[in-house]
Amino acid sequence: MQSDRGWWLILPRPVRRLPADLAAVIVLTLLTVLAVFLPIVRETSLRVLFGLPFVLFLPGYAFIAALFPERGSVPTDEETVSRGGGIDPIERVALAFGTSIAIVPLLGLILNFTPWGLRLTPIVLSVSAFTIGCTIVGAVRRWELEPEKQFSVPYQEWLVAGRAELFEPDDRIDAALTVGLVLALLLAVGSVGFAVAYPQPGESFSEFYLLTENEDGDRVADNYPEEFVQGEPQSLIVGIGNNEHETVDYSVVVQLERVEGEGNQSEVVEREELDRFGTTLEHNETYQESQTVTPTMAGEELRLNFLLYTGEIPAQPTRENAYRETHLWIDVE
Numbered sequence: 328m329q330s331d332r333g334w335w336l337i338l339p340r341p342v343r344r345l346p347a348d349l350a351a352v353i354v355l356t357l358l359t360v361l362a363v364f365l366p367i368v369r370e371t372s373l374r375v376l377f378g379l380p381f382v383l384f385l386p387g388y389a390f391i392a393a394l395f396p397e398r399g400s401v402p403t404d405e406e407t408v409s410r411g412g413g414i415d416p417i418e419r420v421a422l423a424f425g426t427s428i429a430i431v432p433l434l435g436l437i438l439n440f441t442p443w444g445l446r447l448t449p450i451v452l453s454v455s456a457f458t459i460g461c462t463i464v465g466a467v468r469r470w471e472l473e474p475e476k477q478f479s480v481p482y483q484e485w486l487v488a489g490r491a492e493l494f495e496p497d498d499r500i501d502a503a504l505t506v507g508l509v510l511a512l513l514l515a516v517g518s519v520g521f522a523v524a525y526p527q528p529g530e531s532f533s534e535f536y537l538l539t540e541n542e543d544g545d546r547v548a549d550n551y552p553e554e555f556v557q558g559e560p561q562s563l564i565v566g567i568g569n570n571e572h573e574t575v576d577y578s579v580v581v582q583l584e585r586v587e588g589e590g591n592q593s594e595v596v597e598r599e600e601l602d603r604f605g606t607t608l609e610h611n612e613t614y615q616e617s618q619t620v621t622p623t624m625a626g627e628e629l630r631l632n633f634l635l636y637t638g639e640i641p642a643q644p645t646r647e648n649a650y651r652e653t654h655l656w657i658d659v660e
Contacts, residue, residue: 346469348480349462352389355380356458363451381454387427389458391419392465398478416481430457446611533575534568535635535651538615546615555659560619565633567615569608575637577614578605580644582632583622583659599623603640622659631655 345353359377362368395414414422434453435445443449469477538546552561569575585597601621606614620631634649646652 344470345466346477346479349389349392349466349469352385352392352462353459356385356455360451360455363447381458382431383427384423385427386430386454386458386461387425388419388423389461389465390426390430391422392478393461393468395419396465396468396478397472397476419478444613531571533571533577533635533637533651534566534613535633535653536566537633537653537655538564538566540564551655553655553657555620555622555657557622557625557659560621562617562619564615565618566613567606567608567635568613569610572610574607574609576605576607578636578638578640579603579618580632580634580636580640580649581618581620582634582644583624584630584632585624585626586628586630597624600644622657625659627658629657629659631657 355377359381362371362373362377368374391414431454434457435450438449438453439445441449536548537551538548539550539552541547541550546564552563555561565579567577567579569577580600581602583599583601584595586593587596588594601623602618604618606616608614622629622631632646632652632654634644634646635651636644637650641648646654
């Protein structure tokens with residue numbers, strides 16, 4: 328006992344004073360981060376086990392704890408007690424689920440407009456930072472209240488009430504409703520867990536596009552160069568997005584073609600390869616790099632092709648056998 332007490336006193340005073348429910352929120356948040364990023368653990372079901380409350384409950388609970396640090400009074404059959412500014416535990420739990428469902432998508436929307444984008448690491452870190460930040464605010468606000476006004480989770484009361492509902496129901500109908508509620512809750516949690524653990528694969532595709540830089544240095548899909556000089560390089564930004572649900576080896580071939588005719592009657596009379604390069608992308612990863620194009624033939628209305636391949640490049644790469652293609656019509660002096 329003395330050794331345990333000495334270990335406890337080593338911790339900083341704010342940590343020792345941290346309410347049990349808020350301490351549990353911080354611990355579960357940190358365990359979720361470890362379950363997501365540790366190489367061995369992230370491949371197990373622990374990632375789902377911690378991930379569900381991390382997304383559906385913890386952010387909202389911490390947010391409600393910061394808003395309502397005081398204890399709520401629960402009306403009884405004998406008298407009605409004014410609640411003041413607090414909320415009772417059942418309301419707190421319900422609001423935790425509701426606000427979590429609103430907070431996490433809002434954080435994702437904000438991330439979508441940042442350079443980090445909607446990726447696993449930024450989402451996990453942003454939700455963790457929000458949850459821990461609200462937890463700290465909630466703890467500080469509780470400490471500012473008198474002890475009898477501070478909210479605390481009534482574990483003992485819940486255990487007694489739950490045991491009474493399960494093993495000492497008022498009648499058979501009450502017992503049947505209780506059992507049905509427990510079964511429905513287990514079914515709902517199991518269904519969500521199965522959906523998260525074994526998600527249905529979405530549509531598989533790859534993005535392939537060209538960009539340029541404007542005067543502010545932003546990358547835009549506009550103002551593509553139309554005039555080139557033979558032998559002089561110009562830069563274009565090539566973009567690839569992997570949504571194939573697996574790691575893919577991409578290869579790009581850059582060609583310049585002289586085309587005669589129009590529409591379905593057009594024919595390639597001359598073709599020269601200018602460059603080829605490749606990259607490997609994981610699912611949901613994006614590649615955007617500036618590539619130099621140096622035309623080797625002169626003429627008007629030449630077609631500058633960018634051909635995308637997965638895996639090996641055919642012996643004769645063309646627009647017809649490419650996985651994705653994009654092109655520009657240019658004049659070369």
